[in-house]
Amino acid sequence: MSxxxxxxxxxxxxxxxxxxxxxDDLSFAARQGEITAIIGPNxxxxxxxxxxxxxxxxxxxxRLALHRPAGEFLLERMDGFRIARDAGVTRTFQNVRLFAGxxxxxxxxxxxxxxxxxxxxxxxxxxxxxPGYGRAEAAAVVKARDWLDRIGLIGRADHPAGSLPYGAQRxxxxxxxxxxxxxxxxxxxxxxxxxxxxxxxxxxxxxxxxDDHGIGILLIEHDMSVVMAISDHVIVLxxxxxxxxxxxxxxxxxxxxxxxxxxxAEDEALPPEIARDLRGRA
Amino acid sequence: MALAALPPQPRxxxxxxxxxxxxxxxxxxxxxxxxxxxxxxxxxxxLTVGTRWDxxxxxxxxxxxxxxxxxxxxxxxxxRSAAARRPARIILDQRRAxxxxxxxxxxxxxxxxxxxxxxxxxxxATTVMIYVMLGWGLNVVVxxxxxxxxxxxxxxxxxxxxxxxxxxxxxLGFWECLPLAGLLAASFGxxxxxxxxxxxxxYLAIVTLGFGEIVRIVLLNxxxxxxxxAGIGNVxxxxxxxxxxxxxxxxxxxxxxxxxxxxFNPGHRVIFLYYVILALALVTNFFTLRLxxxxxxxxxxxxxxxxxxxxxxxxxPTTVKLSAFAIGAMLGxxxxxxxxxxxxxxxxxxFSFTESAIILAIVVLGGMGSQLGVVLAAIVLVTLxxxxxxxxxxxxxxxxxxxxxxxxxxxxGAAMVGIMVxxxxxxxxxxxxxxxxVDERRRAA
Numbered sequence: 163m164s165x166x167x168x169x170x171x172x173x174x175x176x177x178x179x180x181x182x183x184x185x186d187d188l189s190f191a192a193r194q195g196e197i198t199a200i201i202g203p204n205x206x207x208x209x210x211x212x213x214x215x216x217x218x219x220x221x222x223x224x225r226l227a228l229h230r231p232a233g234e235f236l237l238e239r240m241d242g243f244r245i246a247r248d249a250g251v252t253r254t255f256q257n258v259r260l261f262a263g264x265x266x267x268x269x270x271x272x273x274x275x276x277x278x279x280x281x282x283x284x285x286x287x288x289x290x291x292x293p294g295y296g297r298a299e300a301a302a303v304v305k306a307r308d309w310l311d312r313i314g315l316i317g318r319a320d321h322p323a324g325s326l327p328y329g330a331q332r333x334x335x336x337x338x339x340x341x342x343x344x345x346x347x348x349x350x351x352x353x354x355x356x357x358x359x360x361x362x363x364x365x366x367x368x369x370x371x372x373d374d375h376g377i378g379i380l381l382i383e384h385d386m387s388v389v390m391a392i393s394d395h396v397i398v399l400x401x402x403x404x405x406x407x408x409x410x411x412x413x414x415x416x417x418x419x420x421x422x423x424x425x426x427a428e429d430e431a432l433p434p435e436i437a438r439d440l441r442g443r444a
Numbered sequence: 445m446a447l448a449a450l451p452p453q454p455r456x457x458x459x460x461x462x463x464x465x466x467x468x469x470x471x472x473x474x475x476x477x478x479x480x481x482x483x484x485x486x487x488x489x490x491l492t493v494g495t496r497w498d499x500x501x502x503x504x505x506x507x508x509x510x511x512x513x514x515x516x517x518x519x520x521x522x523x524r525s526a527a528a529r530r531p532a533r534i535i536l537d538q539r540r541a542x543x544x545x546x547x548x549x550x551x552x553x554x555x556x557x558x559x560x561x562x563x564x565x566x567x568x569a570t571t572v573m574i575y576v577m578l579g580w581g582l583n584v585v586v587x588x589x590x591x592x593x594x595x596x597x598x599x600x601x602x603x604x605x606x607x608x609x610x611x612x613x614x615x616l617g618f619w620e621c622l623p624l625a626g627l628l629a630a631s632f633g634x635x636x637x638x639x640x641x642x643x644x645x646x647y648l649a650i651v652t653l654g655f656g657e658i659v660r661i662v663l664l665n666x667x668x669x670x671x672x673x674a675g676i677g678n679v680x681x682x683x684x685x686x687x688x689x690x691x692x693x694x695x696x697x698x699x700x701x702x703x704x705x706x707x708f709n710p711g712h713r714v715i716f717l718y719y720v721i722l723a724l725a726l727v728t729n730f731f732t733l734r735l736x737x738x739x740x741x742x743x744x745x746x747x748x749x750x751x752x753x754x755x756x757x758x759x760x761p762t763t764v765k766l767s768a769f770a771i772g773a774m775l776g777x778x779x780x781x782x783x784x785x786x787x788x789x790x791x792x793x794x795f796s797f798t799e800s801a802i803i804l805a806i807v808v809l810g811g812m813g814s815q816l817g818v819v820l821a822a823i824v825l826v827t828l829x830x831x832x833x834x835x836x837x838x839x840x841x842x843x844x845x846x847x848x849x850x851x852x853x854x855x856x857g858a859a860m861v862g863i864m865v866x867x868x869x870x871x872x873x874x875x876x877x878x879x880x881x882v883d884e885r886r887r888a889a
Binding site for chain 2: 216303
C-alpha cells in the first residue's frame with residue numbers, strides 16, 4: 163500500500179432507490195497519484211458510486227470528502243456542475259458522451275469553459291474584443307493541441323467528434339475530462355469496446371496521466387487485463403457491498419472475490435474471459 | 445428469385461400501378477367532397493350551400509394521373525444506384541458561403557434603388573427582414589442551444605407592446621424604446637426560462653407553446669392596459685436623428701425631406717424603415733456570429749449536443765439555458781418594436797401561434813443553426829405566399845396564374861413538404877466550427 167495522502171474519503175456511502183439498496187455502507191479512500199479500480203459483477207453498484215461522486219445522484223447516507231490544498235469539499239452536498247467546476251471531480255461515461263456535432267478541438271475547448279468565461283468577463287469582454295480573452299482562447303487551444311498530440315488525434319482536430327472511430331472517441335472523452343484540470347478523474351469502463359491494441363494504448367495513457375498530473379484516478383472496468391495491469395488499489399463490490407479492498411494481487415486471491423465472480427458452486431455461470439483472467443493471474 | 449432473373453430494364457406492373465393510383469384518387473375524392481365540392485354561396489343576401497362537382501372531378505383526375513406518373517417514374521428509377529437517389533446536395537464551403545452572404549448584403553443595401561424596385565417590393569423586403577431577424581433570434585434558442593421553443597412570438601409581442609405602451613405613457617420615441625423593449629423581452633425570456641429549466645424536447649415545446657398563448661391572451665383581456673382586441677394605434681414612427689418623415693412638421697422641428705431639400709414623398713419613410721430593419725438585422729447577425737465564437741456560444745452548442753456531459757464538465761446548465769432564452773427573446777423584442785413602429789398599430793391578432801410556427805419553420809427549413817439558411821428560408825416562406833397573390837394580377841397568363849394565386853397557401857405547404865423531402869436537415873446543413881486548429885497554426889507560422 164502506498165503512503166500517498168488520501169485525496170478522497172468515502173465513508174458509509176449508501177444509495178437507495180425505493181426498496182432497492184444499490185450501494186450499501188461503502189467506505190474506501192482514494193489517494194493522489196494512484197489508480198483506484200472499482201470492480202464487481204454487473205449490477206454491483208459501481209456506476210451508482212460514480213453517479214453519487216459526481217453529483218448525478220444525491221446519496222441517501224454517507225460522506226464524500228475531497229481533500230484539496232484549497233480546502234475540503236463535501237461532495238454529497240454539492241450540485242453536479244459545482245462538483246466538476248469547484249471540487250475538480252470529473253468523469254467519463256460508460257456510453258461515450260461527446261459533443262458529437264462539434265469538432266474534436268471544440269470538444270476540448272468547451273471543457274475549459276469556466277476559465278474562458280472568466281477571461282471573457284462573462285461574455286461582455288469577449289464581445290467587445292478585449293485582448294485578455296484572445297490570449298486566454300489561444301492558451302486554451304494550445305492546451306487542447308497538447309492533448310490531441312498525446313491521444314494521437316491532432317490530424318483530426320477539425321473533424322466532428324461523432325465521426326471518429328470508437329476507440330478514438332473514448333480517448334477524446336478522457337482528454338476532454340482532463341482539460342477541466344481535475345483533481346479526481348472518474349473513468350466508467352474506458353476500455354469497453356476497445357481491441358487489444360487500443361486497450362494497451364489506453365493503459366499507457368492512464369499511467370501517464372497518473373504520473374504526469376499526480377491526480378487521483380477512479381476506474382470502473384470489466385476488462386481484467388486493464389485493471390490488473392494499471393491499478394494501484396482495487397475495490398470489489400458485490401450487491402452494493404464492498405467485499406474486498408487491496409492491491410491487485412491481494413484481491414485476485416481473495417476467496418470472497420472468487421466466490422462473487424464464480425458463484426458458490428456454479429463455475430459455468432462465470433463469463434469465460436473473466437474466469438480465464440482470474441485463474442491465469444492467480 | 446435468383447439474381448440472374450433480375451431484368452436489365454425494370455418492368456412496369458401496370459395492374460399494381462393503376463390500383464395504387466386509384467387508391468390515391470379515392471383518398472383525394474373523400475377529401476375533396478367536403479373541402480372543394482361544397483361551398484357557401486351568397487344568393488339574395490343569404491348564404492346557401494352551392495356545389496362544384498366539376499372541380500372535384502378535375503382534382504381527383506389530377507391526383508390519379510399525378511400519382512400514376514410519380515409511380516411510373518419511381519419504378520423506372522428503382523434500378524438505378526442508391527447514390528443517384530440520395531437527397532440533393534449543395535456544396536457550400538465557407539468561401540462560397542461568405543461570397544453568397546456578401547452578395548446578399550450588397551443586394552439588400554442596393555435594393556431600394558434598383559430599377560425594378562417599387563414601394564411594394566421594398567415593403568415586402570421589410571417584412572422578409574423582420575422574419576430574418578426573428579429567425580436569427582429563434583436560431584439562438586432552437587438552432588444553437590437546442591431548446592425547442594414554440595412560443596417565440598410572445599417575445600415579439602412583448603417587444604411590440606412595450607414600445608407601444610412606453611410611447612403612449614411616457615411619449616418616448618422608437619430609438620429610446622428599442623433598448624428598453626429588448627431588455628423587457630429578455631426578462632420575459634428569463635421568466636419563461638426558469639420554470640422550464642428541467643424540461644426538454646416535447647415537454648419544453650408544450651410549455652413554451654402555453655407561454656406564447658398566455659402572453660397573447662393577457663394582451664387580449666387586459667383591456668385597461670393593452671386596450672384588448674382593439675389594439676394600440678398611433679404608435680410613433682421612427683425618426684432620422686430626430687427628423688420625422690412627415691409632410692408638415694410641427695414648429696421648431698425639421699422634417700427629413702426639409703433637411704435634405706427633397707420634396708415630401710411617403711415612399712422615403714418606407715425606404716427608411718427598410719434600412720432600419722436591415723441595420724438591425726445586420727447588427728443581430730454580427731452579434732450572434734460573435735457570440736457563437738465565445739465560450740457562451742460554444743456552451744450553447746454543447747448543451748444542445750449533450751446536457752449531461754456539460755454538467756460533468758462543470759458547465760452550469762442553468763445559466764447557459766437562461767442566457768440563450770434571454771438573448772433569443774431580446775432579439776425577438778427588437779423585432780417586435782420595429783414591427784410596432786412600422787405598422788403604427790398593433791393588436792393581439794398579430795401574435796398568434798401561426799407566427800411562432802412560421803418563425804420555427806424558417807429556422808428548421810433553413811437548417812438549424814445556420815444564419816444564411818435562415819435568410820434563404822425567410823425569403824422563401826415570406827415571398828412565396830405573396831408571389832402567389834401577385835401572379836393572379838398579371839395580364840395574358842392571368843386567368844391560369846390566378847388559379848395559382850388562389851392555391852397559394854397550398855403551394856406554400858407543398859414547398860415546405862418539398863424542402864423536407866429533398867433536404868431533410870434544412871437548406872444549409874453544413875456547420876462551420878467556431879474555431880479551427882488549422883487557422884491557429886497558420887497564425888503561429
